[in-house]
Amino acid sequence: MSKNEKKEKAPQAPAVKRRRLSLKQRENMMGYLFVLPWIIGAAIFVIRPLIQSFNFALSNVRITPKGREVSFIGILNFTQILQEDATFPTELVAYLMKTVLATPVIVVFALIIALLLNSKIKGKGFFRLIFFLPVIIASGPVMEQLVSQGAGSIPSMNTSAISSLIGFLPDFLEDAIMGLFENIVMYLWYSGIQILIFLAAVQKIDTSLYEAAKIDGGSTWECFWKITLPTIKNMTLLNVVYTIIFLSNNEQNTIIETIKDAMFGTTGSKGYGYASAMAWLYAVIVTVLVLVFAAALMLKKDVYAKQAKKARQEMKHQEQLAKKLKRKGIRYAKQEAKRAGKPIKERR
């Protein structure tokens, strides 16, 4: 937008242009006015706490009768967490394993359900009702109660069979996978919003694409891989990011309770500085995780786009060749005509 403004500023033919500019400015002012509450909110409730908590993380905070006393101690809090804390680093690793494993499961599952719901079936409304239900009721305390009752796993599922099947894996990986299976219902319940997003995306795909593919002899399977999946790629990214954030801020996650305890707990309190350092460490890991998943999804070379580009270039090349040939042909024809000019003219 600023570019446009510069363009308009540059000529500055006095009277007429200035009026245009002020109109634009007035529009801008109105825009700012509408967004103003958010700007203030972002400054007060996001930017300021961010700076303050970073400041806390690098210092020792003590509550004295006079108020808060903040003394700078550098990265001592971080080193203390990583070297001396008994639970936090292990919890972080466990969180990482769980999230890395669960995110693909949740997203793929959501995609499958969205595709099933999108096919021509009767009672669509009823099934939708069931699959969106967890969006409404899957909250921290409810899940906690259910999991503690053992309702989080499918009862007749034979977990020992699975554990013997994946026995060759290292222990920590096996534990994570078993945890996934034991709470499979819980993870399925987390995919409500993702189903919603996928369903809306799948419904928006142009049906003529599928018709064209079918005429060319593509099977449903091929259609899925070559039409559906590439088209909803952005939505997949959105879902992956959403899933990671959801899993990170979920109350089933023990880390956030640890941080809260470190901040406000009566027994486990370790001071604001220490807790802030924990929160920052956690935030950095979450952000890195999001970035890694996003990069894995986005940087994967799109084969079809590449092929299409190649084909387009090839076509251009062919066209140029054809033009050349045509031109040559015309020139040749002209030469021919010149050479045998008289007879033709005479014929006419």
Add this chain to the structure above:
Amino acid sequence: MQSKKQNAQANQSKSGAKAAALPKRRIDRYALKKWFFGSKDTQGAGKIIAIYGLLICIGFVYIYPLLYMISKSFMQRADLLDSSVNWIPSVLYVKNYIDAFTSMNFVKTLWQSVVIAGVPTLVNVVMCGVIGYGFARYDFPLKTVMMGILIFSFILPPQITMMPNYLLYNDMKILNSLAAFVVPSFFGQGIKAQLYILIFYQFFRQIPQALIEAAKIDGCGHFKTFFKIAVPSAAPAILVVFLFSIVWYWNESYLTQLYVCGILGGSEWNTLMVALKGFNDSYSTAGASVTGDAMGSLNEGIKMAATMLSILPVLVMYFVLQKQFVESVDRTGITGE
């Protein structure tokens, strides 16, 4: 399945050469195959069975915890211990609900939950609508930067900003009161408010520019355009934001406990979710104060009854509004871009 189909086609073309001498039995087999696997235009029976089978199986897994909850909540102690009683309780035992009801102080807690979820939600709908409209309608400098901050603040774990905000609310003297939720949501920073702003943003961008220009020519000011054109057309977005917001505020117990209910006590507020979180402890203390048999000792049935009670209001709301909800989600373009 694909290879079989191809085989069938290959056979067909092979046998097409001697079509005249085609035995009747084989045609039947092709018809069967077609019936089962479907052709290019029709869905085969096998596919339909597979789809329904999958949907029903997964659907059952989905509502399994809910069924479990309902079943257990009506069981008396003997049923819970008896391994022969699996799903259907021997008698419909309502005392679990009564116990949970009194222990949670249900009526008062329900009312407070409604207020704590409802008031910030209304503020959210209004403010996020205004902000989303601002982002969608106007192109001002630094807009991309602001959108970047918006998305960034969505990704940011609340743990980072939690403590400074806690101190801020404390200094502002709004801690342990409803204002601790209302003030941030007034500035577009409520729980998941970024998402609502994006929903409104997406929705308002779909309003054709011609409509707004026409209004401008007819003499509509900026606010009048907003109220007369944008707001009336935004009903689906408003409904979606309202529902999501109320459900998420209802289900939030972590931040509610911290900001409103008071982590160290000293607040009059309590929500059903927070009550459920501390149910095990509060039940035994409440049980201790009541003498004798007035309350049975804590068991699974009572816990499940309490869980049932705390999700019942949103469940009812969902069943009443689900049609509008699903339709609005389709129409909002919640996923656009």
